[in-house]
Amino acid sequence: MPLIGRGRTRRRLEGTTEARNTTPIAALNLRDDGNLSSDNSTQQPDDVPSIEPYSPPDVDSPGNTNGPPTRKRGRGPAKSTEFEKLRKHGKITLKINDGETSPCCENYVVFTTRVTWILKHHGDLSHPSWHDVPENEQQELISRVRADFFLDWTKKNHCDTVMKALRKRFNHIRYDLHKRYKQYGTNEEALANGPHLVSPENWVKLCSRWSSEGFKMISERNKCNREKQQTNHTTGRTSFVRLLEMRSENDGDNLVDFFKEVRWSKKKGTFVTPMMEEMHVSVFPILL
Known part of the structure; x- marks a missing residue:
């Protein structure tokens, strides 16, 4: 009898313990409850170490002035997806009207995007301007463009179309690099944070040019001239x-x-x- 009593007592105690350890569903603090406190399951506990590598924020913090400027959220670099879809069927057709130096067909965006890609991956961006690019380098870039698009090289306006696109995109890329350079407080800070788009050697050349007094004087003069412009338009890069x-x-x-x-x-x-x-x-x- 004492053994049986002890067994019953033990079973009663185990049942009481299970009841104490079981929480009713209605008492759970669910995520859609309107009375949630700030300490809920959607926030990571402070005492649990993160296993993810640290990455800097996308938007600059007002209190952080020591580190280099971080890149804001944006579209990111073009991946030439549309170009690859068209190119797998052969060279891409372009319509260039007689006397014009710009494509007028629906593939004009693909053409501009491809020219930009070729310059970024095969062009030497350390030259001061497109006119300073050596003839042999220009011809190599032109050959790469001709390999992707149907162009009548016997027509002067087709040749001028390619040359004009390379010149404008080259200068635009250089403009973007200069904007990045100006984000840094000093030339030394810019040298230490070169972009992946250019090699470290070419970035040194660019920083040396942009930090010179001669370039600063030309840049300020061009800025004043742009402010006097009275014939602007609102079409963006569409010709x-x-x-x-x-x-x-x-x-x-x-x-x-x-x-x-x-x-x-x-x-x-x-x-x-x-x-x-x-x-x-x-x-x-x-x-x-």
Whole structure:
């Protein structure tokens, strides 16, 4: 009997312990409960070490002024996905009207993106400008472009189209690199944080040029000249040739209306400059 009593007592105690260790479902602090405190299951406990490697924040912190500037969230580098889809079927077709130096077909974006990619991966970006690139290097880059697109090299405007695209994209890439350089406080800090786009040797050459007094003087002069510009537009990198081609397919070719479209600021609700409004109202109707 005592043994049986001890067994019953033990079973009663075990049942009591299980009841104490079992939490009713209604008492659980679920994530969709409106009375959640700040210490919930969605926040990582402070005493648990992270197994993920540390990565700096995407947006600069106002209190952090010692480290190099971090890159904000953005589209990231182009991967030429559309180009690869088209290129696997052979060379890509381009439509270039006689007398024009820019493609007017739907593949104009693929063309520009590919030229940029070729320059970034095969061009020497340490030269001061496209005109300073040696002839043999220019011809190598031109050959790479011709290998991807159908071009009639017997036509001068086709040759000029490729040369113009290489020149504009080369200068644009250099402009982006200079913007990165100016993010740093000193030339030494910029030298220590070179981008992956150029080799360390070429980055040293670029920093040496940008830190020189001669370049700073030219840069300031060009800045003042740009502020005096009165004939700006709002089309971005899309050429007028392509825009006119798209317009002729849909709404005709009224050049007065087209002029207003490419010089009109939707944000301000007016022309980009007073001179553009004056030309649209008085000059262009007389010419047409």
